[in-house]
């Protein structure tokens with residue numbers, strides 16, 4: 001009896017949860033309303049089956065429950081079930097109903113799948129490139145065609161693996177930031193390419209998702225229908241840190257989209273401009289006042305060592321300071337010191353030059369000022385090694401800077417800043433966002449000191 005009641009409550013609770021729960025589809029912002037329809041059909045059919053079978057079970061438990069019958073007063077058998085091995089009629093009915101239900105669930109899915117893989121002729125195209133743990137994008141240039149790429153061409157200066165000999169690729173537009181724009185109401189095909197492991201391109205509001213498979217180029221298509229900003233998630237669940245691999249699609253009016261695209265560099269522009277080390281060295285005079293003549297850093301000014309930092313990392317930090325993505329938080333007093341410098345360092349070229357010069361400066365390990373439990377630090381650092389390298393050497397392909405030999409007091413403040421959302425919380429800071437999630441692994445200030453003390457063993 002209690003079991004029957006529990007079953008009825010379970011059914012009621014599930015149905016109520018379905019209708020009252022706040023966790024449902026996000027509002028639709030693409031042409032793929034049919035995906036919602038197929039999911040809803042499945043929900044309704046499996047829902048009806050769930051409700052009827054469970055209520056039937058509850059009914060049987062109640063109806064045929066054990067009854068004590070006194071044999072002296074009655075000939076009725078109160079508790080023994082009849083054995084009823086065959087019931088052809090009933091079996092036919094059950095088979096037919098089940099088949100109809102399964103067909104009703106699968107058939108619409110097949111129709112929608114056919115549409116899902118048939119890209120309309122008028123669709124424009126772009127490419128989304130996945131790598132651990134970052135998205136970047138490529139649009140065809142004026143010729144309307146994407147040039148050849150190959151994993152073998154990938155270097156620090158050719159992150160897309162563009163074929164330098166291919167004339168078609170010269171005008172391709174390369175977007176290294178994980179934020180891409182698309183025009184509204186224009187069908188678009190996304191070519192999906194992975195540089196390393198499996199990834200999965202998913203935009204919940206577009207109801208579209210597709211795996212990126214290393215060695216293959218896959219695709220999906222959709223028509224964004226509402227102007228706005230949407231998050232790209234990597235819905236690859238197996239493997240490390242895919243949840244931290246966020247990107248963004250900004251859906252614009254056509255004119256805004258074109259204005260944005262016009263500002264993006266082509267492969268030819270990127271591959272032909274060599275940084276000017278002489279100009280970079282001249283600009284470095286601005287930096288030496290705080291970071292020291294050798295870029296070794298000065299603790300009294302809170303300025304860390306910058307000698308030897310990776311060019312791309314430095315460029316990104318300088319752009320972040322300039323654009324108020326880093327150093328603009330009211331509690332970030334040290335970061336605020338960097339912001340005025342970027343007024344003097346005008347333009348992306350100046351940033352490029354000084355960053356290139358900084359990479360050439362020899363990096364001396366900095367004195368140890370932070371002590372902690374090195375063994376505990378080693379255990380904690382296992383989580384960090386995947387991005388920053390087993391010896392804290394940094395991995396440029398993952399956008400993670402070197403930590404070994406860096407001013408240790410500075411590493412401590414940065415980890416605290418990430419943890420307290422003073423660094424990394426800006427909505428355009430998608431790498432800082434990764435570090436904010438990672439810094440939460442370190443439960444308190446002591447653990448921060450421990451992991452930095454362990455990093456001090458690499459020098």
Ligand SMILES: [Cu+2]
Nearest residue numbers: 199234242245
């Ligand atoms: Cu991923």
